[in-house]
Amino acid sequence: MEPGGYAWWYVDAISADGRHALTIIAFLGSVFSPYYKASGRGDPLDHCSLNIAxxxxxxxxxxxxxxxxxxxxxxxxxxxxxxxxxWDGNVLEIDIEERDTRLFNPVHRRVAGKVRVHPEALNAASFALDPAQNHIWQCMAPRARVEVEMREPGLSWSGSGYFDHNRGREPLESGFDTWHWSRAHLSDGAVVxxxxxxxxxxxxASAIRFDxxxxxxxxxxPAIAPLPRSKWSxxxxxxxxxxxxxxxxxWEDTPFYARSELATKLLGEEVAAVQESLDMRRFASGAVQFMLPFRMPRKAT
Structure with a gap:
């Protein structure tokens, strides 16, 4: 990876009964890392993380x-x-052995288990998010079956999910001020x-249907649907x-990022959508850079 670059692999899922959900993001050159930003972003592989929610x-x-x-x-x-x-060509298997992060709590609980992502079909096409093609997005599996077997905490469920990949040659805030993204499953495919x-x-702005x-x-x-601001506005x-x-x-409400589950209508169907909004101007602010190490500490091992 070149200096200033990044890559991430993203999975989300909602359990069949609607009681549970998860997101997992593996970052190389973590785009939200205050340490990577402060370092001048010379070595992406010195700033990697696995985000589990x-x-x-x-x-x-x-x-x-x-x-x-x-x-x-x-x-x-x-x-x-x-x-x-x-990744074996058919299934993405994620083995988790971590400790959680809680603000103002020195006790970090063990988070351990296995997640399996079974794509229903794979998409090989990538899409540039800017004219210079510095930022690339690939929806690898718009629909997937996800199995969750956690030892700590004790959880076992399965549900529907999604799997994609982003990569770039420059910091995210160099390319974007804001973005809004959503994905929803249809009866015969998906919309992003x-x-x-x-x-x-x-x-x-784009809308893509996957069969x-x-x-x-x-x-x-589709028409713009305004949403209420998050608690962090x-x-x-x-x-x-x-x-x-x-x-x-x-699900996530931070000073610069919000992730939500929505009820909406697309292509004639009432659907549940996963949605995120990101404000990179806020991310780059001094106040947010000061707060981030408390939420994503850096470890030597």
Whole structure:
């Protein structure tokens, strides 16, 4: 990876009964790392992390940054500390061995188990998010079956999920001021909406439908559906066939980022959507950079 660059692999899932959800993000050159930013971003692999968020009755949140000495990677295998991701061409297997991060609490609980992501179909196409192609997004599996077997905390569930990959050649805040993203499953495929404002002031927006075989097709943008600001006052919005959407649950609420589950309507179907809004101007502020180490501490092992 070149200096200033990044890559991440993202998984989200909601349990069949709706009581549980998760997101897992493996970062190389962690785009939200205050340490990577302060270092001048000369060595992406010296700033890596595995972010794990378990939502529901037994909430856990993990994000410890680790240096190059704690990273091992091959074409289909990535180790970050004691955790690992393996791809065999059909299944993404994630072995988790971490400690959680709680503000103002010195006790870090063990978070350990296994997550398996079974894509229904794979998409090979990538999409540039800027004209210079400095930021690339690939929806690898718009639909997936996800199995969760956690030893700590004791959780076992399965549900529907999603798997994608982003990579870039420059810091995220160099390319974007804000973005809004959402994904939703349809009865015969999925829809992903991506939009925002680039750092140069230009805007972008797209809606892509993936069929059952994960083949992508651009579709007409649904109407903008405003959402209430998060508790940290992050501006949120999404897309809906009728221009209306409802926040079911806000999973993550931070000074610069919000992730939510929505009820909305797309292509004639009432759907549940996973949505995120990001404000990179806030991320770059001195106040947020001061707070971030408390939420994502750096470890030597």
């Amino acid at each position: 378990l939502y529901g009755p037994q909430h856990r949140w993990v994000m410890h940054e680790r240096p190059r000495s704690c990273i091992a990677r091959e074409a289909h295998h990535l180790e970050i500390g004691a955790s690992a991701l393996r 909406c991506y939009e925002g404002e680039r750092a140069d002031g230009s805007v972008f 059952r075989d994960a083949a992508p097709q651009d579709i007409e943008l 992050v501006a949120r919005r999404t897309r809906s066939q009728i221009g209306v959407a409802r926040v079911r649950r806000t």
